[in-house]
Amino acid sequence: DAKTTQPPSMDCAEGRAANLPCNHSTISGNEYVYWYRQIHSQGPQYIIHGLKNNETNEMASLIITEDRKSSTLILPHATLRDTAVYYCIVSGGSQGNLIFGKGTKLSVKP
Amino acid sequence: EAGVVQSPRYKIIEKKQPVAFWCNPISGHNTLYWYLQNLGQGPELLIRYENEEAVDDSQLPKDRFSAERLKGVDSTLKIQPAELGDSAVYLCASSFTSFHEQFFGPGTRLTVL
Numbered sequence: 001d002a003k004t005t006q007p008p009s010m011d012c013a014e015g016r017a018a019n020l021p022c023n024h025s026t027i028s029g030n031e032y033v034y035w036y037r038q039i040h041s042q043g044p045q046y047i048i049h050g051l052k053n054n055e056t057n058e059m060a061s062l063i064i065t066e067d068r069k070s071s072t073l074i075l076p077h078a079t080l081r082d083t084a085v086y087y088c089i090v091s092g093g094s095q096g097n098l099i100f101g102k103g104t105k106l107s108v109k110p
Numbered sequence: 111e112a113g114v115v116q117s118p119r120y121k122i123i124e125k126k127q128p129v130a131f132w133c134n135p136i137s138g139h140n141t142l143y144w145y146l147q148n149l150g151q152g153p154e155l156l157i158r159y160e161n162e163e164a165v166d167d168s169q170l171p172k173d174r175f176s177a178e179r180l181k182g183v184d185s186t187l188k189i190q191p192a193e194l195g196d197s198a199v200y201l202c203a204s205s206f207t208s209f210h211e212q213f214f215g216p217g218t219r220l221t222v223l
Contacts, residue, residue, distance in 0.1 A: 036212075041216070042214075042216055042217075043114070043201050043203065043214025043215050043216055043217055044153060044201075044203075044212075044214050045214065046211035046212060046213070049211075085152075087152055094208045094209050095205065095208060095209060095210065095211060095212055096141060096143075096158055096165075096166070096205075096208030096209075097155075097166070098155070098212070099155075100152025100153045100154070101152050102150070102151060102152055103152060
């Protein structure tokens with residue numbers, strides 16, 4: 001599976017959009033981009049995933065570049081409860097082989 | 111809908127003792143996962159079940175770790191004997207199939223003294 005690179009930490013002001021980048025320059029044509037997050041002392045939580053088109057759901061938007069070498073997770077109006085570690089994962093169509101890195105620790109501040 | 115249930119939430123044992131973790135997945139989920147998470151790291155897959163069959167246990171240290179999923183529902187993960195380095199959070203997750211999103215339990219925090 002392709003490897004991803006994420007910044008170790010980011011800050012965001014409450015109410016502003018949080019834009020979390022992820023580089024996956026070695027992604028292959030059949031691999032998806034998945035995002036999970038983990039709030040302190042909880043298990044990870046699925047957010048969104050995509051192949052090449054931009055995706056949006058009630059939690060977030062996923063913007064994938066045309067060459068698919070990078071993507072951005074957007075939380076449109078971050079709240080304090082969005083403070084968590086966000087994992088960007090690249091894997092084939094099955095989510096059975098997710099490899100979690102260290103992720104990005106997002107801190108939302110008042 | 112009830113989420114993934116794990117017990118116990120915390121466990122403290124002395125090294126060389128056995129320990130077992132229990133997981134009850136979301137009803138109807140065929141795929142069950144056990145992960146290990148060390149402090150400051152992302153979860154690492156230990157074993158994945160499709161119904162009652164372990165289809166990926168390549169990362170499970172089989173000399174001391176064992177797992178079972180009888181009847182394809184609940185699952186237990188056992189360590190015998192535990193070592194100091196086994197101190198970590200053990201997460202259970204389930205999904206409808208391996209092509210669907212995973213739902214995680216709260217984890218069991220194991221401390222080996």
